[in-house]
Amino acid sequence: MHPKVAISSEFFSSVLKLPKAQQEKAVKFIELFRQDPTSPGINYESIQSARDRNLRSVRIDQAYRAIVLAPERGDVYILLWADKHDDAYEWAGNKVLRINPENGVLQILEAQYIDEAQQLQQLTGQKTKPGLFDAIKDRYLVRLGVPEELMPLVRHVEIPVDVDDLKAKLPDEAYEALAMLADGVSLEEALSVYDVSLQDEPAQIDTHDFAGALDNPDSKRRFLLASDDEALQTMLDAPLEKWRVFLHPLQRKLVFRDWNGPVRVLGGAGTGKTVVAMHRAKWLAERALTDRETRILFTTYTKNLAIDIEQNLKHICAPEALRKIEVINLDAWVKRFMDKQGYPTNFAFDKRQKKQLWDNALVLKPDALDLPDSFFHEEWEKVIQPQNVNSLENYFKARRLGRGVQLNRTLKKAVWPVFENYRSGLDDAGLKETEDAYRDALALIQTKSIQLPYTGIIVDEGQDFGLNAFRLIRQLAPEQQNDLFIVGDAHQRIYGSKVVLGQCGIKIIGRSRKLRINYRTTEQIRHWAVSLLNGIAFDDLDNGVDEQTGYRSLMSGTEPIIQCFANAQMEAEFIVNSLKELTDQGLAKACIAVRRHADMERYRLALTESGIPFYQIDQNALDNTAQPGVRLATVHRVKGLEFDAMYVAGINEGIVPLAILDSDDPTIIRERQQRERSLLYVAITRAKGFCSISGFGKLSQFISSKPA
Known part of the structure; x- marks a missing residue:
């Protein structure tokens, strides 16, 4: 049989860090290796310092080496790492590959943490406090991804916050499962999420069958079979964008x-x-x-x-x-x-046209009711359009849950002419709102x-x-x-x-x-962004509640920088000075996001005066990666994008939330404030590693009142 060849996601990352000449040699080596890992041109060398005797070294050139898993049993070869000779050997000396005996997943373990676990095992009898996971059998934890060698690390966790200390020590799947359990997810739900059995019988896993382990769907999160030509080429074209393959x-x-x-x-x-x-x-x-x-x-x-x-x-x-x-x-x-x-549709998106139509309709507003204009706009958006109300009879039957102003049949009859007039205005102008067009x-x-x-x-x-x-x-x-x-x-x-x-x-x-x-983001940025939404109930799109229980990040970094400056110039100077520390490549992966289009001008001016190139991402245009410079966009436009560094700027009181979004209806006010919080949450979570949130004069109430 032809040997089974695989490449780890970490191998692609390590190659990307090599000098350009060595990157090209590494890519050529990958092709040779995947065609025939037993080729005489590949010289396997033993690594005396390796804890895992299945690890070998192969030559990329005189100074650089790749680390390969080449088990004595079977015909499996896995590219794991590439680096300078001594650094590659040091990497190999601290790695152990194991097949999980309960779920069959191939895992890469750190030898130093195995040693730490063994030392903790000797102290097990001296424990005086209960462990967080004492009620869960070892077998179930192993099925959730915890390596048997590292079980003592898990058994010594006493409180949920200590689970984060295991992030760097455990395989990702193990940390994910433990974080869910620590956040209150039941064992049964955690096992069901990973399609793991609750039965007590041991699994029948051959812990020496590396070929079988590579076929395990869960192993494919970190190992790519080199026989997949399309996936391999995709990975070589964009090794940092692992979402394309892994x-x-x-x-x-x-x-x-x-x-x-x-x-x-x-x-x-x-x-x-x-x-x-x-x-x-x-x-x-x-x-x-x-x-x-x-x-x-x-x-x-x-x-x-x-x-x-x-x-x-x-x-x-x-x-x-x-x-x-x-x-x-x-x-x-x-x-x-x-x-x-044959039914041409003209969407009524022009704000001036729409205002004129409403002004004409509101002439029929009943003075005796003393209702503000905002009531009619909101009633149209929240009741009339969603429920397809097209007659007074339908309006009588319409549900008005959550509306602040109560209306009986008499009051509904009094206000209906305004909506009828607005609808007639749309029809006469040949305009349609999006809800009309959908319908x-x-x-x-x-x-x-x-x-x-x-x-x-x-x-x-x-x-x-x-x-x-x-x-x-x-x-x-x-x-x-x-x-x-x-x-x-x-x-x-x-x-x-x-x-x-x-x-x-x-x-x-x-x-x-x-x-x-x-x-995408570090745990610090994720936690900070989530705290903006604390205490708010969010729906699950189907009449239930969606909670963020178990929502975690696998990456760690620095806390977001929160600053309020005395004036706009000082804020712009801070952003400019921070951007000057980035390379040209780094600038293209940074973004300044603002709440309104009108706010962009002061940052455009500051960037221009400082000689920092920038590229504005417009509403209906692609972020052209060929364009150099820091990105400049509204917080709405950055949705769906991500950047190494995010500068969420101009987050002042009166801007977030926008003062013009005020209403006379408390329910509408809460909804709009919630949407503004969500908008800020979206902007902050575009950041991968660095996030600055700044304003001047007085920061937004959302920032100043955010819990620590």
Whole structure:
């Protein structure tokens, strides 16, 4: 049999750190190695200092070495690390590869932590306090990924906060599971998340079968089989963007399977929901290649997100599969569809036009009720449009839960002419709001029995869609296997209102999943951002509550920098001086995000005067990576993007939340403030390693009142 060859994700990262000449040699070596790891041109050398006798050294050039797992039993070879000779040997001396005896996953352990665990084992009899995980048997912890050699480290944890000390010592899957348990997730739920059995019988795992371990789906989070030409080339093209190849096992279970109906996937910022959605689209498209007519529709709320997603899909999809995926935001899809059907649609997005229509309608406002203009705007958005109210009779029946002003039938009759007049104004001007357009498109599909080519719909940022949008989405593909795949997070809702999928004909019972591990930001940034939302209840898109229990990051770093300056000039000087410490490459991975377009000018001016190049990411344009300089964008525009360094700037009182968003309805005020908090949460969680939050004069109340 041909040898089985694999490459670890850490190997790609280590190659990227090599000098350019050695990187090129390493890539050539990968090709030689994957073709025939037993080639005479590859000289395997024993490593005397290695704790794992299966580790070997191979030569990249005179000064650089690669570390390879080459077990004495079997025909398996795994590239693990590349570095200078002495550094590579030092790396190998501290690594031990083991096959977990309960779940069959291939794990890389640090020898120093094995020694620490052995020392703790000798102190077990001297423990005086109960351990956090005392009630859980060793066998179940091992099934959740805890290596047997490191069990004493886990048994000595006494309080939940100490679990974070294990982050660097345990394999990722073990830390993830323990963090969930420490946050209050039950053992049964944790085991079910990882599809692990609760039975007491030991698993039948051959701990010497490395070939079998590589086939384990959970091993594929860190090992890529070199026989996968497409995945290997993708990894070589972009070794830092591991999401293109190395999916988390929970992500893999969502992507690579048939679902018997609609699926909803929740997850906090940075948990890879969009990554899952893109790989799901790719998987579905590849299965549909034999049918010329069918398509996969990938839709999201805003045009810029659709542009970003389409660009990323080009990196993971072959041309044939890409042609099967139609990426478009829902508004654009509706306009194109209606135009094609002979019903041209003009969305009423012009604020001046809309204000004039409302001014005309409000002439009929009953003076005796003393209702502010904001009441009518909010009643239209919260009651009339979502419930498709088109007559006074329908208005009498409409639900008004959460509205601050109570209306009986007499009062409803008194205010209805305002809404009727506004609707007439829209019709006379040939304008439609998005809710009208969704409703019209749905009615057209149903009345004409229009058959669309979509066998599956992927919905990203589902929390930003409303009831009419989801009613339309439900109609775009027939109810069948793999029809709808919806990802979202109400904590990041910055556009739409609460929606209940079941009320839109989308039944997700038994097909709801959750991602909990943040792969983008450090734990410090994640924790700080989450604290902005403490005490606020967020929905799960289907009439339940979504809590962030077990939501953690695998990376650690510094706390966000929070500063309030005396004036705008001092804030701009701080940002400029910080950016000057970055290289040209670093500048392109940094972003200044502001709340309003009007705020950009002072930062553009400061960057220009300092000679720092910048590139403004516009609302409907792609972030062109070929353009040099720090990115400049609104906090709305950075949604879906990520940067090594984030400068969330100008976060002043009156700007976040915007003073103009005030209302006379306490319910509306709470909702808008919650949305503004979510907007800030979104901006902060774009940061991967560094985050600065700043303002001048007086910081936003959200920052000054945030708990420590």
